[in-house]
Amino acid sequence: MMQRFAINTATFGFQYPIEQSIDAIAAAGFGGVAPWRREIEGQDVSAIAKRIRDAGLKVTGYCRSTYLPSLTREGLQANIESNRRALDDAAILGANSFVMVVGGLPKGSKDIAAARAHVAEGTAQLLEHGRSLGVRIALEPLHPVYTAERSCLTLLSEALNMCQQIEGIVSAPSLGVCLDVYHVWWDPNLKRDIARAGVEKRIFGFHVCDWLVPTADVLNDRGMMGDGVIDIPSIRAEVEKAGYQGLIEVEIFSEQNWWKRPVVEILKVCAERLTTSV
Amino acid sequence: MMQRFAINTATFGFQYPIEQSIDAIAAAGFGGVAPWRREIEGQDVSAIAKRIRDAGLKVTGYCRSTYLPSLTREGLQANIESNRRALDDAAILGANSFVMVVGGLPKGSKDIAAARAHVAEGTAQLLEHGRSLGVRIALEPLHPVYTAERSCLTLLSEALNMCQQIEGIVSAPSLGVCLDVYHVWWDPNLKRDIARAGVEKRIFGFHVCDWLVPTADVLNDRGMMGDGVIDIPSIRAEVEKAGYQGLIEVEIFSEQNWWKRPVVEILKVCAERLTTSV
Numbered sequence: 001m002m003q004r005f006a007i008n009t010a011t012f013g014f015q016y017p018i019e020q021s022i023d024a025i026a027a028a029g030f031g032g033v034a035p036w037r038r039e040i041e042g043q044d045v046s047a048i049a050k051r052i053r054d055a056g057l058k059v060t061g062y063c064r065s066t067y068l069p070s071l072t073r074e075g076l077q078a079n080i081e082s083n084r085r086a087l088d089d090a091a092i093l094g095a096n097s098f099v100m101v102v103g104g105l106p107k108g109s110k111d112i113a114a115a116r117a118h119v120a121e122g123t124a125q126l127l128e129h130g131r132s133l134g135v136r137i138a139l140e141p142l143h144p145v146y147t148a149e150r151s152c153l154t155l156l157s158e159a160l161n162m163c164q165q166i167e168g169i170v171s172a173p174s175l176g177v178c179l180d181v182y183h184v185w186w187d188p189n190l191k192r193d194i195a196r197a198g199v200e201k202r203i204f205g206f207h208v209c210d211w212l213v214p215t216a217d218v219l220n221d222r223g224m225m226g227d228g229v230i231d232i233p234s235i236r237a238e239v240e241k242a243g244y245q246g247l248i249e250v251e252i253f254s255e256q257n258w259w260k261r262p263v264v265e266i267l268k269v270c271a272e273r274l275t276t277s278v
Numbered sequence: 279m280m281q282r283f284a285i286n287t288a289t290f291g292f293q294y295p296i297e298q299s300i301d302a303i304a305a306a307g308f309g310g311v312a313p314w315r316r317e318i319e320g321q322d323v324s325a326i327a328k329r330i331r332d333a334g335l336k337v338t339g340y341c342r343s344t345y346l347p348s349l350t351r352e353g354l355q356a357n358i359e360s361n362r363r364a365l366d367d368a369a370i371l372g373a374n375s376f377v378m379v380v381g382g383l384p385k386g387s388k389d390i391a392a393a394r395a396h397v398a399e400g401t402a403q404l405l406e407h408g409r410s411l412g413v414r415i416a417l418e419p420l421h422p423v424y425t426a427e428r429s430c431l432t433l434l435s436e437a438l439n440m441c442q443q444i445e446g447i448v449s450a451p452s453l454g455v456c457l458d459v460y461h462v463w464w465d466p467n468l469k470r471d472i473a474r475a476g477v478e479k480r481i482f483g484f485h486v487c488d489w490l491v492p493t494a495d496v497l498n499d500r501g502m503m504g505d506g507v508i509d510i511p512s513i514r515a516e517v518e519k520a521g522y523q524g525l526i527e528v529e530i531f532s533e534q535n536w537w538k539r540p541v542v543e544i545l546k547v548c549a550e551r552l553t554t555s556v
Contacts, residue, residue: 105491110509116466145423147464148491148507158466186425188394188436213383213426218496229426231388 005274006032006060008207008251009039011266013259018048021263026055028267032247034061035093037086045092052093060249061138061178061205062086062095067103068122069115069152075106080122087126090135096246097138097204098130099178104149115152124166127175138178138204139163143186145218156184156193163202171201178205179239180251182222185211185230191238198242206239208232208278209252220255224269226277236278248278283552284310284338286485286529287317289544291537296326299541304333306545310525312339313371315364323370330371338527339416339456339483340364340373345381346400347393347430353384358400365404368413374524375416375482376408377456380431382424393430402444405453416456416482417441421464423496434462434471441480449479456483457517458529460500463489463508469516476520484517486510486556487530498533502547504555514556526556 007025009018016024018039025033033052040048040062052059066082083100090098102119105112123139130137141159142151153159159177167175177197184190197203210228215221225232236248250270252258258266285303287296294302296317303311311330318326318340330337344360361378368376380397383390401417408415419437420429431437437455445453455475462468475481488506493499503510514526528548530536536544 105507110507112464112509143423144421144464145496148489148493152464154464155466186390186422186430186432188433211426218423229383229388231390 002029002271002274003031004247005030006034006058006247006249007267007270008034008063008249009036010063011250011252011258011270012263013255014038015259016263018043019051022051022055022057024263024267026057028271030057030267032058032060032249034059034063034249034251036063037089040089040093045089049093058247059093059095060247061097061099062090062093063099064140065098065100065102067101067150069103069106069118071106071109076118076122079103080125083122083126084129087130087133087135091133095135097136097176097178099205100137100139101142102139102151102153104147104152112147112152119153120162120166123162123175127166131174136174136176136204138176140178140180141183143183143218156187156197157189160193160197160200160202163200169200173201176202176204178207179203180207180209181230181232181235182207182209182211185235190235194238194242198244201243203239203242203244205246205249206236206244207249207251208236209250216256220253222253224252224258225250225273232278248274250274280307280549280552281309282525283308284312284336284525284527285545285548286312286341286527287314288341289528289530289536289548290541291533292316293537294541296321297329300329300333300335302541302545304335306549308335308545310336310338310527312337312341312527312529314341315367318367318371323367327371336525337371337373338525339375339377340368340371341377342418343376343378343380345379345428347381347384347396349384349387354396354400358403361400361404362407365408365411365413369411373413375414375454375456377483378415378417379420380417380429382427382430390425390430397431398440398444401440401453405444409452414452414454414482416454418456418458419461421461421496434465434475435467438471438475438478438480441478447478451479454480454482456485457481458485458487459508459510459513460485460487460489463513468513472516472520476522479521481517481520481522483524483527484514484522485527485529486514487528494534498531500531502530502536503528503551510556526552528552
């Protein structure tokens with residue numbers, strides 16, 4: 001019953017080595033996992049890939065890109081290079097896509113147009129490398145509260161425009177988007193833009209969690225599905241109406257609550273809430 | 279030199295009675311003040327209006343609306359009534375506009391479409407009352423981080439669409455927008471939408487402060503102009519290119535920093551930064 005769903009390992013707060021997370025996710029009956037580079041890099045990536053396959057799990061997404069914008073050309077190139085190496089690992093892992101959180105304003109800059117230009121340039125280069133490896137790239141528009149520090153790419157429409165500018169409209173895109181309800185639920189154009197993403201075949205991933213009221217910390221106080229104010233079933237319905245058939249991934253950053261709980265308990269509650277509140 | 283600028287009394291953290299704030303703002307040479315209902319209601323409004331006029335200050339905006347959305351029709355009507363009374367006071371104060379922060383999801387609701395429908399319905403009713411009084415209404419789109427608790431109206435384009443739907447495109451609108459750099463700086467369509475707001479003559483107010491990195495608290499840790507990452511001069515240039523000739527208003531919510539300082543110091547730094555960083 002949980003085969004339709006995946007767990008992003010950030011949901012465990014990186015309490016465990018990746019091997020233990022993989023085994024726990026598979027034991028709980030989920031269909032996929034989304035690992036992070038901090039768990040993979042410097043390890044035997046092929047061995048981890050094999051462990052994931054042997055556990056019967058898919059890799060929904062590989063998280064996540066080095067931020068692209070920099071104050072200098074050299075900095076931008078270094079950031080692109082770092083992402084190329086991550087794409088190599090994404091290929092070994094057999095990831096459905098490489099998830100890009102594009103980065104915000106470089107420290108010391110107020111030039112958001114320049115940051116966006118770096119994102120477009122870097123993404124175009126990475127797309128070529130991804131294609132050569134057979135790895136798709138999913139741009140994740142982040143909530144506008146993260147614009148300064150994490151992502152100058154915020155609106156779904158903006159992400160789709162960037163895909164279109166870089167790749168054009170094609171029948172089987174290699175550049176798409178990853179939709180996280182936390183980042184997009186507030187957008188007055190959400191329904192329209194999900195439909196467009198479907199027509200353009202750009203929905204590569206779909207993440208769920210919830211927006212708590214109040215939110216103690218916009219980065220690390222995200223909620224379990226059902227504990228907040230996002231109408232997740234309605235967004236899921238739009239995403240599926242738009243043709244998305246991939247796994248639905250749980251990703252919860254929750255320093256003071258879920259990250260303090262044992263992985264078995266987190267997975268049990270995720271499974272319940274995926275049934276009742278997604 | 280400061281006649282082009284106004285001070286929103288929230289910038290003082292409501293440390294002083296309104297009379298003292300008015301006198302301090304006028305003594306520092308500013309051209310306008312934006313008072314809050316908490317400082318006005320229950321007082322002799324005509325006397326406060328006279329004191330503002332006698333001090334040579336304009337009232338840029340009267341802050342702010344009762345949130346409109348409710349779980350019930352009765353609740354919506356009560357919220358509209360509360361705003362009618364505030365419009366009456368705005369008329370006595372001679373406010374350039376009544377500033378509307380429209381409200382988010384009513385407690386217990388996840389239905390953002392319903393909240394938006396209440397906002398549209400309530401605003402339409404208030405516009406009629408405002409017209410009868412000669413008071414313009416300025417919808418203030420808030421940063422999307424406030425969607426749940428303060429404003430389901432977030433994008434400037436969304437605010438302009440609402441103005442158009444309610445009032446149509448007219449030569450001298452009574453319904454417009456109040457632009458605050460804190461709320462809109464991140465928007466990829468900002469330049470386009472400011473230009474549209476200008477063409478449609480909808481820019482009724484322009485607020486400045488700054489987005490700090492890091493931000494300790496998205497509500498009450500806003501920065502003094504120049505201390506954050508917003509390219510304020512560039513946004514100001516767009517707003518003035520769009521035809522805005524009204525006062526530029528400083529509004530800073532800063533519980534741990536500016537609100538702890540004496541009003542004279544706050545005004546001195548505002549005056550400096552309005553010269554160097556706006």
